[in-house]
Structure formats: structure tokens, C-alpha cells
Amino acid sequence: MNVSHKIKKGRIVFVLFVFLVLITALIARAGWLQMVEGNELKSAALAQQTRDTLISPRRGNIYDRNKKELAVSIQYYTISACPENMHKLKQDIEGIASMLSQILKTDESEILKKLKKKDSQYQMIKRKVDKEVTEKIKAWIKEKKVQGLNFDEEPKRYYPAGRLAAHVIGFTNFENQGITGIEQAMDKYLKGKPGKILSEVDAGGQGVMPGESKVIDVKDGSNVVLTIDEVIQDIADKALSEAISQYKVVNGGTAIVMDPRTGEILAMVSKPDFDLNNPSGAPEGVNKAKWKGTSENEVNFLWNSIWRNKTLAEPYEPGSTFKTITAAIGIEEGLVTPETTVNDFTFRLTPNSPKIDCHLPNRHGVESFRLSMYRSCNPVYAKLSQDIGIDKFYGYMRAFGFYDKTGLDISEESLGIFQQKPTNLDMAVASFGQRFTINPLQLITAYSAVANGGKLLKPHIVKEITDQDGNIIERTEPELVRNVLSRQTCNTLMDILLGVVTDPNGTGGKAYVKGYGVAGKTGTAETTKNINRLGLPDVAKQFNVAWSAPIDYKDTERYVASFAGMAPADNPVISILVTLDYPNMIQHTGGVVAAPVAGKIIEETLEYLGVERKYTERDKKLIPKEYMVPDVRNMDIEKAAAELKKSKLEFIKEDLGDVNNTKVISQYPRPGTVVRENSFVTLYMYKTDNPVMVKVPNLSKKTVLEAINALNDIGLNIKVNGEGFAVSQSVLPGKEVQKGYEIGVNFETDSNIQD
Known part of the structure; x- marks a missing residue:
């Protein structure tokens, strides 16, 4: 008995000892978990016991300079399901799938497939559902006492003006993230910060304490106000579109209107363009029957053509519009005056060098420098470049900003191509705008410096950033890059450029506007098919996109016709640049096809701005x-x-x-x-x-x-x-x-x- 008692006692002691050891181990483990892994496990437990409801922020609006809406957000809904709960609650899965497919107009079998996933706590049924359809579904589930469907608000981007300023505004992807234009460049301001509702749920995913939720406040995005004027943008857009149609322009064109006093861009048009509300829609010229807009080739085609902002991303040879810059250097350096005697005789650097002729060889003979600009005589500028010298010539080109990006708010800008070690022949040809490329924004920025008295200003397209109540958060002020010319040189040059348009000898007569002295220069540059200057049919072929537009398309004899100028000449309030990329007709020059477009935009813009006309004697006649x-x-x-x-x-x-x-x-x-x-x-x-x-x-x-x-x-x-x-x-x-x-x-x- 005693032995048995001892044995039992020993067993009890042993069990107690083991129990104490286990308890001690558990306590130690709990303490270690609490001290060492407490935060991580707490987060894991919270994640298991709560259901997050994401609150999407309202993306900020984009406005023109007069607060007209260019991009706004409209509330839509994402409809999702928790199949796990539906099955636990024995919901009619087939009936729910059938009704959802009818209301949402989607494939019933696809919805049913998602709802049958018993172990899934989340299946997205459809995104971007408008409020009317959402309310219809909510009414149905209330009537039928359906459980397990969730409705999360999310904004969808809407562009009231459709195609207008498409390349400037840009668009967002399916996640409401900006991917082009201002939408992309200003995304950090526009997107805001999402909020959350943290609700406790049980092991089955059901809410356990209604009303006991933690809310992390949403922060809506800021608004972006552009320098663009919707009216001027529309004027430029229509004029450019009409010209592209009238002159059978193959590769579209550009039009930029800038305020030379501030560097503000009032209009920026790039053609071809697209509907911001359907950016992947079939572009003009492609085979619409074969177009889907979603294949890799189609998207690459869009990125490399239709969505590309030609004003920034397509450098080109400026042609004779660049003679304004060469003339500015010559006048600033005291090498020429308007009345300096020059001639258009054939120019050669050496007897074996290529000859440089006027477009009408030796027709003009001896003339004044002023007339050489009116008539656009290439040899005069080739000779002048040699007097300027390579270091000084290219030094001025750097000063005018042609080697640098302008720093515009939109981040799609491409730099042009220059010879790394230019020769005298390179410089001679560059003097009239060939053998190098710049982008259109760089050229109009340089012209604006001539218009404002010699100040190179940084161009900008964002005027200010405001909060949802309209309070200004940031404002863009005019920024001087550097002084490039004296006011006297600019005044002299403006007088010459006025004659290009008003004098019977001038090439820019089609830009003439009664009462508004237009000063400017025409340009025509021949281009060839190369990797940097592919036309739309070329790009379509490169990405295997079916092209249906019939056109007589050449690999050579492609021209970019242009006009660059400013008005009124006595006190410029706008600078303008118009380019037409490959007018497919005999009359393809800047003086014939681009100048009238610029004249139309100038006249309508100045009338809209309320600029008073000042009639000269010629105007009155x-x-x-x-x-x-x-x-x-x-x-x-x-x-x-x-x-x-x-x-x-x-x-x-x-x-x-x-x-x-x-x-x-x-x-x-x-x-x-x-x-x-x-x-x-x-x-x-x-x-x-x-x-x-x-x-x-x-x-x-x-x-x-x-x-x-x-x-x-x-x-x-x-x-x-x-x-x-x-x-x-x-x-x-x-x-x-x-x-x-x-x-x-x-x-x-x-x-x-x-x-």
C-alpha cells in the first residue's frame, strides 16, 4: 500500500512537473512573442480579424486658364462578391449570376465561375459601373435579401472637350493613374491619397460589431490650372485641321500659341489626335474592321504615332524659319544691318564643295539684307554664317536653348540632333535650318525671345495648383533663363520680319492680317524616311497594323512646311508656330500652306483677346x-x-x-x-x-x-x-x-x- 501510494505520488509529482514545465514554456513563449514578434503578429491578427474597405480619393480636376473644365472625375462603382460567405449562407448562386449578367450585360458563365469559388473571399465582378446600374442592383439585392455582394466607389476620368488638347491633358489608365500629358506629369498632385474603413469580421468574414469601424481619412487630389485657353486652343485646332484636310497633309502637324511676355502656352495642338474618352479607339487611316486597340502591336502603334505629342517629341529640321536666328546673330554681332548689300549668287566653301543656291538660283542678284530675308535667299545666310564663325554661331544656338530641353511641365520632350563636331559646311547649311533638328517648342521659345526684347523665358503650361476649395497651393511665375539679344537687335529684326509678311517681295504674305501687324518667317524643309521621321503609314507597317487610307506616299520628297511669327509687331502679345508634316501636293511650301493657317489663328486669337486693330495706309486701301x-x-x-x-x-x-x-x-x-x-x-x-x-x-x-x-x-x-x-x-x-x-x-x- 505504501509502495503503491508512493508510486501514485511519484506519478502525480511527475505530471505536475511536466505540467509546470509546459506552463513555463508557454509563458516564456508568450512573453517572447509579446516582446519580440508582438507588432508583426498583431498586424497579422488585425488583418485576419478586419476587412479593409478602400476609399478612393477624388482625382483633382484639370482646368484651362479661365477655370473651364478639361478633365473631371465621375463616381463609378466596382462590384465584387465574397463567394465564401455566399456558400455559407446558402445563397442562390445561379440566380445571382443570372440577374447580375442581365443588369451588367456581361457573360453569365464568367460570373458563375467566380461565384462558385467557395474558398474565395473576394471576386471582382465588374469595374466602372455607373450609378444608375449600381442602384438597380442594390434595389434587387434588397428585395431578394441577397448577401455577399459589395459596392466600392471609384472615380472614372471624363474629358468634357473630347479631343481638344488631347496631347496636353493626357489620360489615365484603368487604375486612374496618369500615363500621358498633364495627367502623368502632375499625377502626384492630382491623385490624392486613398482612405480606408477597417471593420472587424469573424472567422467567416462577417461583421461582428456594426458601427465599430476605424476610418483613415481620404485626401482628395489637388486641381491643376493650365495656361491653355480653351477658346484659343479651339481656334488653333480648327485652323490646323482644316489645313491638314485642304492640303492633304499625310503626317499631321502642330500649332503652338505662346505669350512671349510670360512664356505661358495659350494653345498647343498636335495632329493626329485622339478622343480622350476613348484613347484606344481606331485612328483615322487604319482598317477599322480589324482594329481592336488592345493588342501589343496596336498599343505600340498608338504610342509611336497617335499618342505622340509632335510639338515636343518629334524634332524636325526648321528650314528657313531658322534664318531669323542667323539674322539675329549677325545683327547682334554688328556684321549686317537691314540695308547691308548682299547677293544670292551661288556659294561654295571650296571649288569642290557642294554648291548652295537660292530656290531660284541667281535670280535676285545684288540686294539688301532686308530683301534677302523677304525673299528667303539661302546663299546670303550661308555666307553670313562664315563671317560669324563656328564657335560663335553654335554658342548662340546653345544660348537660344536648342541644345537643352525647355523644361516644360509635360515630360515627353525630345532633344534634336546636332553634329558633335560641326564643320564650316555643316554651319553653312545650318544657317538656313537644315542638317540639324530641334523640336517645335524650342523654336517658338526662341522666337518669343525676339518678340519680347531678347529674354529667353522658360515656357510653362501649368498656371497654378489649387486645393478642392480653390485655394492656390502653388503658382508658376515667369522664369528668365538668360538674355540672348539686345532690345535694339530685336526691334531691327521685328521690322524685317514685318516686311516678310507685308512687302510684296515677302514669302509670308498669306499670313497678312489687316490691322494686326504680323511679323514672321516661312520655312520649307525636305525630309526623308528615317527612324526619327517615320510617317503614319510607316509606323503602321512597322507594327503590322492594317492601314486602309489610300495615299501616294513617297520615301523622299517629303516636306515640312512652317510659319513662325508674332503679333502685333509693334507690341507682341502672342507668338505662333505652325508646321504641316508632308503636304502631299505640288504647292507644299510654308509660304503657301502654313502662312495662311498662322494668319487665321492670329486674327481670331487677337480678336478674342480684345487687341485693338491699328490700320496702316495699306490696310485702309x-x-x-x-x-x-x-x-x-x-x-x-x-x-x-x-x-x-x-x-x-x-x-x-x-x-x-x-x-x-x-x-x-x-x-x-x-x-x-x-x-x-x-x-x-x-x-x-x-x-x-x-x-x-x-x-x-x-x-x-x-x-x-x-x-x-x-x-x-x-x-x-x-x-x-x-x-x-x-x-x-x-x-x-x-x-x-x-x-x-x-x-x-x-x-x-x-x-x-x-x-
């Missing part, structure tokens, strides 16, 4: 006096004639030979019509439903006076546009119109103009 046609019906012919005479108008009497009827029954043009001085009004002395008709003559190549006489002789009126010789008319020759009808006729000066 070109402004026709116009009068309103008075109502002379039911008047005697003598009285009607007197009334028309008061309004400086002539008349033609139609009476069918009935001299007894002296009352005017009807007239054409109708009362209230505004017509040119000395226009004809046809007076009908009888009631008729068949007015007198006449055939429109062919006015081609007639002078203004000849055209006026040709039309007036048969009782037609004229609306004169331009000077020189008739190149087009509003009504085709041979077509019949009513006597008294006004024919619009466009006139142009002698266009043996190459630049």
Missing part, C-alpha cells in the same frame, strides 16, 4: 467700304435710283420692255444685305417667279480690277479677298446665278514663293 442695301420696293424708279445712290450703289433695271411700269416690284440683293461699294442691285419692274439669271465667268488669273469689271459687266457683284491674281472663286465658272449675286474671289500675289 484694302478695306472695302460696305453699305446696306435699302428697301426700294414700291418706289418709282427715279426715287429708287436716288436712294441707291445715297448708299453708293448702282442698279440694273429689268422691265421686259414695259416702259409704262415705273414702280419697283422686287429687288435683288434683298433689303438689308451688306454689299461692297458700287455693287449692283437688280430692280424688277414686274412680278416674276423667274429672276434674270447669268452665267458666272472664269476669273482665274485676273487682277482685282479685271475681275470686278468682268462681273459688273453682266450685273454680278464681287467680294474681294486678298491681292494679286484670282486663284479661286466661290461659284464655279459656267454656273447660273441671279443677276446681282455676289461672287467671292480669292486673290494671291505672285507665288513663285518657295518658303
